[in-house]
Amino acid sequence: MARAxxxxxxxxxxxxxxxxxxxxxxxxxxxxxxVFGQSGNWNWEDAVRLCVTHPLHASFFVTKLWGYxxxxxxSQATLASLQGLYVSSGYSIRAVLEAIxxxxxxxxxxxxLTPPVVYNAGLLRSISRPIDTTSWAWLSSNxxxxxxxxxxxxxxxxxxxxxxxTAKARWEMASSVTSKTYVNPWPAKGEPAYSATxxxxxxxxxxxxxxxxxxxxxxxxxxxxxxxQTCLQGSIPEWSERPYRAMRQNALRMLIATSPDxxxx
Numbered sequence: 432m433a434r435a436x437x438x439x440x441x442x443x444x445x446x447x448x449x450x451x452x453x454x455x456x457x458x459x460x461x462x463x464x465x466v467f468g469q470s471g472n473w474n475w476e477d478a479v480r481l482c483v484t485h486p487l488h489a490s491f492f493v494t495k496l497w498g499y500x501x502x503x504x505x506s507q508a509t510l511a512s513l514q515g516l517y518v519s520s521g522y523s524i525r526a527v528l529e530a531i532x533x534x535x536x537x538x539x540x541x542x543x544l545t546p547p548v549v550y551n552a553g554l555l556r557s558i559s560r561p562i563d564t565t566s567w568a569w570l571s572s573n574x575x576x577x578x579x580x581x582x583x584x585x586x587x588x589x590x591x592x593x594x595x596x597t598a599k600a601r602w603e604m605a606s607s608v609t610s611k612t613y614v615n616p617w618p619a620k621g622e623p624a625y626s627a628t629x630x631x632x633x634x635x636x637x638x639x640x641x642x643x644x645x646x647x648x649x650x651x652x653x654x655x656x657x658x659x660q661t662c663l664q665g666s667i668p669e670w671s672e673r674p675y676r677a678m679r680q681n682a683l684r685m686l687i688a689t690s691p692d693x694x695x696x
Contacts, residue, residue, distance in 0.1 A: 432481075434460040435473040483522055489514040496527060498589065501536050502543045509534065542695035544592045547574035549696070550601060554608040554688060557643045570607060573600035593694070605688035612641075614681050616674035625677035631659040634676065638683035647692045655686050 438459030442451040454475070464473050466481050473481070482488055493513040497505050505513065513527055520526040531537060545553070548571050555562070571577060575597040581587050618624055629637070635656055639645070647655075662679055687693065 432464075432466050432478055434462070434464050435466060435478040436475050439475070489517050493517055493527060495586075496524070497531055500531055500543065501534075501540050502589070503536070503540055505536070509536070544589065545694055545696045546587065546589070546592060547571045547576040547597070547601065547604070548578060550574075550694065551604050551608070553693075554605060554642075557645070558608065558612060558641065560608065560611065566607060567604075570600065570604045573597070574604060575600070601694070602685070602689050605685060608688070609681070609684055614677040616677040616681075625673045625680070627672040627676065629676050629680075631656070631663075634679055634683060635659045638680060638687055641684055642687055645687065645693060647687070647690060651690045651692050655683065655690065658686060659683055 438454050438456060439452065440455055440458060441449045441453070443449050459474065461472055463470055466473060466478065467485055469481065471477065490510065493510060494505070497513070513530055516530055517523070517527050551567055551571055551574075568577065572580075573596075575592055576587060614625055615622070616625065638659075659679065662682070663675055667675055
């Protein structure tokens with residue numbers, strides 16, 4: 432199969448990196464090759480055809496695509512239906528994807544743990560922050576997913592996204608996302624100071640609005656609301672009313688971003 436895929440090359444420049452990927456016949460291995468028991472002078476198009484027409488391809492593809500959206504294996508009836516659709520549609524990925532997204536298991540099944548890159552992108556999108564730094568690469572790597580470097584050729588293992596180390600990395604990721612809009616408890620002279628009267632309910636509403644009001648479970652909402660209500664209990668000196676409320680706002684944003692609900696989709 433590797434010999435069948437020979438001949439592809441690209442140009443490179445310091446400004447663009449790798450670009451202009453193209454096939455050059457003179458760089459291709461034109462000898463006879465045996466793939467899945469079939470011999471011939473196969474090229475890259477033959478390589479694709481031999482994979483797609485393999486008897487186990489349809490079930491492998493359907494199960495793999497299903498796993499990106501639903502954590503439990505499809506039933507035998509569902510698997511057979513999706514395989515039939517895939518083959519009868521001329522190997523249409525779109526047709527299978529539409530069927531998966533319309534399947535009851537997609538809506539009623541267990542939640543799927545969000546990959547680090549998807550989690551990071553979702554946070555950025557929630558606050559309309561663009562990709563303005565390369566830090567996301569190493570932050571995502573710390574969380575267990577470095578783009579273009581899966582652990583092996585089978586791809587990412589979706590059941591391995593969270594442990595004590597990667598959970599900390601997700602916190603760091605959320606902190607980095609909020610870094611440019613962090614509420615400064617001690618603003619410089621001439622900069623606007625935070626509200627000195629914001630009550631717990633308003634603080635929580637503002638923090639939710641910051642993240643474009645994500646859907647949280649009642650349990651998460653109750654837990655975060657309890658923090659907003661209790662973190663500034665009792666009387667506090669007048670000089671600390673604004674900075675303490677600013678700190679509360681920052682803390683609420685982080686609690687929302689790192690809540691269990693934000694780790695699943």
